[in-house]
Amino acid sequence: MELSLVDLRRAFEAEDYICDDEVIMTVYLALKLQKPLLVTGAPGVGKTEIAKVLSKIFQTDLIRLQCYEGLDENKALYEWNYQKQLLHIQINKESEQLGQLEAGIFSKDYLLERPLLKAILTEKRSVLLIDEIDKTDEEFEAFLFEVLSDFQVSIPELGTIAAKQIPIVILTSNGERDLSDGLKRRCLFLYIGYPTLEKELQIIRAKVPGVAERLARDIASAVYIIRQKLNLRKKPAISETLDWARALEALMAESLDQDLIDKTLNVVLKDRQDLDTFRELMGAHGLQREIGTLGG
Amino acid sequence: MSKETDFVIGKNLVDYINLLRLLGARVSLAEILDVFQAFEYVNFSDRNSVKAALKCSLIKRHEDLPLFEQTFRTFFASPEQKKEWQVQKRQEDNEVEQQLAQAESDLTFQGESLNLTQKEKLSYVNLDNLAQERLQDFLKKSSEGTHMEKDFKPMIENMVRGQLAYWQNKEENFQPFEVPETGDQEVDYLLNQVQKGLKEEQSRLLKQDIKNISEADSPEAERLLHHLSRKLATRISRRYQQSSKRSVIDLRRSIRKNIGLGGAMVKLHYKSKKVTKPQLILLCDVSGSMSKYTKFILQFSLGLANAINSMETFLFAERLERTTPWFQKGVSFEEIMAMLGEQRQVWGQGTDLNQSLKELENEHRFLLKKNTIVIIVSDTKSVAAAKAAERLQSVQKRVKQILWLNTLAQSTWDKHPSVAAFQPFCRMFECNTIMDLERIISRQLLEN
Numbered sequence A: 001m002e003l004s005l006v007d008l009r010r011a012f013e014a015e016d017y018i019c020d021d022e023v024i025m026t027v028y029l030a031l032k033l034q035k036p037l038l039v040t041g042a043p044g045v046g047k048t049e050i051a052k053v054l055s056k057i058f059q060t061d062l063i064r065l066q067c068y069e070g071l072d073e074n075k076a077l078y079e080w081n082y083q084k085q086l087l088h089i090q091i092n093k094e095s096e097q098l099g100q101l102e103a104g105i106f107s108k109d110y111l112l113e114r115p116l117l118k119a120i121l122t123e124k125r126s127v128l129l130i131d132e133i134d135k136t137d138e139e140f141e142a143f144l145f146e147v148l149s150d151f152q153v154s155i156p157e158l159g160t161i162a163a164k165q166i167p168i169v170i171l172t173s174n175g176e177r178d179l180s181d182g183l184k185r186r187c188l189f190l191y192i193g194y195p196t197l198e199k200e201l202q203i204i205r206a207k208v209p210g211v212a213e214r215l216a217r218d219i220a221s222a223v224y225i226i227r228q229k230l231n232l233r234k235k236p237a238i239s240e241t242l243d244w245a246r247a248l249e250a251l252m253a254e255s256l257d258q259d260l261i262d263k264t265l266n267v268v269l270k271d272r273q274d275l276d277t278f279r280e281l282m283g284a285h286g287l288q289r290e291i292g293t294l295g296g
Numbered sequence B: 001m002s003k004e005t006d007f008v009i010g011k012n013l014v015d016y017i018n019l020l021r022l023l024g025a026r027v028s029l030a031e032i033l034d035v036f037q038a039f040e041y042v043n044f045s046d047r048n049s050v051k052a053a054l055k056c057s058l059i060k061r062h063e064d065l066p067l068f069e070q071t072f073r074t075f076f077a078s079p080e081q082k083k084e085w086q087v088q089k090r091q092e093d094n095e096v097e098q099q100l101a102q103a104e105s106d107l108t109f110q111g112e113s114l115n116l117t118q119k120e121k122l123s124y125v126n127l128d129n130l131a132q133e134r135l136q137d138f139l140k141k142s143s144e145g146t147h148m149e150k151d152f153k154p155m156i157e158n159m160v161r162g163q164l165a166y167w168q169n170k171e172e173n174f175q176p177f178e179v180p181e182t183g184d185q186e187v188d189y190l191l192n193q194v195q196k197g198l199k200e201e202q203s204r205l206l207k208q209d210i211k212n213i214s215e216a217d218s219p220e221a222e223r224l225l226h227h228l229s230r231k232l233a234t235r236i237s238r239r240y241q242q243s244s245k246r247s248v249i250d251l252r253r254s255i256r257k258n259i260g261l262g263g264a265m266v267k268l269h270y271k272s273k274k275v276t277k278p279q280l281i282l283l284c285d286v287s288g289s290m291s292k293y294t295k296f297i298l299q300f301s302l303g304l305a306n307a308i309n310s311m312e313t314f315l316f317a318e319r320l321e322r323t324t325p326w327f328q329k330g331v332s333f334e335e336i337m338a339m340l341g342e343q344r345q346v347w348g349q350g351t352d353l354n355q356s357l358k359e360l361e362n363e364h365r366f367l368l369k370k371n372t373i374v375i376i377v378s379d380t381k382s383v384a385a386a387k388a389a390e391r392l393q394s395v396q397k398r399v400k401q402i403l404w405l406n407t408l409a410q411s412t413w414d415k416h417p418s419v420a421a422f423q424p425f426c427r428m429f430e431c432n433t434i435m436d437l438e439r440i441i442s443r444q445l446l447e448n
Helices: A005-014 A021-033 A047-057 A082-092 A098-105 A115-121 A138-150 A181-185 A197-207 A213-229 A238-250 A258-267 A272-281 A283-295 B003-022 B029-039 B047-058 B062-075 B079-106 B118-125 B129-144 B150-171 B185-198 B218-239 B251-261 B288-307 B333-347 B353-363 B385-398 B410-415 B417-425 B434-447
Strands: A037-041 A062-066 A078-080 A111-113 A127-131 A152-155 A159-162 A168-173 A188-192 B279-285 B311-316 B320-322 B372-378 B401-406 B427-430
Touching: A005 A021, A005 A047, A021 A037, A021 A047, A021 A188, A021 B029, A021 B047, A037 A047, A047 A062, A047 A127, A047 A168, A062 A115, A078 A082, A082 A098, A111 A115, A115 A127, A115 A138, A115 A152, A115 A159, A138 A152, A138 A181, A188 B047, A197 A213, A197 A238, A213 A238, A213 A283, A238 A258, A258 A272, A258 A283, A272 A283, B003 B029, B003 B047, B003 B062, B003 B185, B029 B047, B047 B062, B062 B185, B079 B118, B079 B129, B079 B185, B118 B150, B129 B150, B218 B288, B279 B288, B279 B353, B288 B311, B288 B333, B288 B372, B288 B434, B311 B353, B320 B353, B353 B385, B385 B401, B385 B417, B401 B417, B401 B434, B410 B417, B417 B427, B427 B434
Parallel strands: A037 A168, A037 A188, A062 A127, A127 A168, B279 B311, B279 B372, B372 B401, B401 B427
Antiparallel strands: A078 A111, A152 A159, B311 B320
């Protein structure tokens, strides 16, 4: 499916993904150039969501590789089904020659596809999400080079397998460590920051449709003020704003008041020191006053 | 697009990338090709689209984003804006010329101008009136003094240089980073414009000498340090963690586990690589000369110590104190600073590295092992430097290596004999910015 820039923007909006034009332009270029897109930014700003939205837009599978310490090619690319191979050998050891036995067990029937191989072998162009790449080791990053630049994998027993359709690849990173230059060179880069007040309000309206208008504006203002005025260890992200909106909606609140802020603040601030900083430097009363000032 | 338009776009792009590279952004050939490909899908009448295409293809590090923004604003500024800047630049150049002329006429010995560099003359111009008058008075008296020959001029010049260097060091304005001179007037002018703009950006904190970080910037610098130390600590603890990654089949365990299956090796077991964690010892100088660095280095140590259980921390001045318990989980940074304030009275204001290392060797000998890495953060200014160097050598023989993070600028090391005395027994690095601190710890502990 070919999409123009305008179509892509509309499609993102239709999926309730509210973002800047820069995000749309970068995703558009990644699609056109068929290059992986490396998305970085604080946790909860909507990095993973881009892949999910793309899979919905293109009505295709989202193949997700969640990265973690110790992830290796066996879990990311492929693995031989060792037990099945063993059974094959046991059953056929009398009837088959050694050469035949070998050829039999190193075929696609005995291959366990892991996310990377699955994304390459799929008939329809899929979306491959390599989530939190910064959590893996440098060796795994290097291993990804072949997949990300040539969209092919080399399996010693089978040879090189090229992608049937070049997948849409989205890599995300929380910036816990620097990624290698080799990996970055193979990708287009997108940094997603915190949204503006107006954008955040739009996001709340789109994602939590039942929330009262006044409450939505108060929440967006409160989060904006907290991010701007307090020097926190972990600033509230969009996901936390939405959690707060859902929590307040469940409490059937119409607007934010001091009592509600005090009782629900731990939905937005998840670090003990940040909560202390908030109470010490601003407090619910101060926040409410600031919201009033911002609202004019 | 016509060939001419293509050529102009290509030339502009190459010039722009050249500018980015001169300012320290890493842009490879592959990335340049990406931009050219991306431009096929970009509407050139839309400035934001062009910017997005350049940004996503050329900039791959978050910390380079302010540089990109500033460079883009400068390079692709409107002709009117550029004209305005050029007028400003000309005015500034004229002012500088006038100031230099003023300095030349003020700084004379027996009617002859002193042979000073442009930088020295400018630092004279930036002095307050009182300091300028003192210098002029000194030159006047020297010129008129009895038995003052013309041959004394080089000596007088040296004395004036020394004075100016003193004031220069004391009041040196922060520069975000050194901008290289290319000789191309237009490029140099753009580089200066970008540098001016970058002064305002937050990333300057990373590259600013810690002692120059103002009170107002302090919370931001602390937040930055906290973030960096957490990032590093995560990497360090991962680097030395037992990995679940498969490596070699553990035959013994595999055979044992499969006995029940008739000997067929259905369930395999793997050996994982054995990792040895290094023992880290951090020795932080908290003497008077280091006071401006202490707060930030302790903040950084706290971040590291929270993640690396095996790290031992010592603070030293005229004597050494083991402060590892201070950095245990749950102790806040404010509490550490309060304890430091109390202890400072006991430890003194000077530095006695010899005494401190002696205490380390005598009382904490069990920590000095072959897998121990000692990190010393100090400006090397210590009494009895020769004895301290001997002691350092003795410690060096017991441990894997000593990393010395020297807060003095490397360009001044040759003026401090203590640096030369300590250097043979450790790996010494210039470390006076947050970026230096992060880079050195990262490279030395993770990449070696």
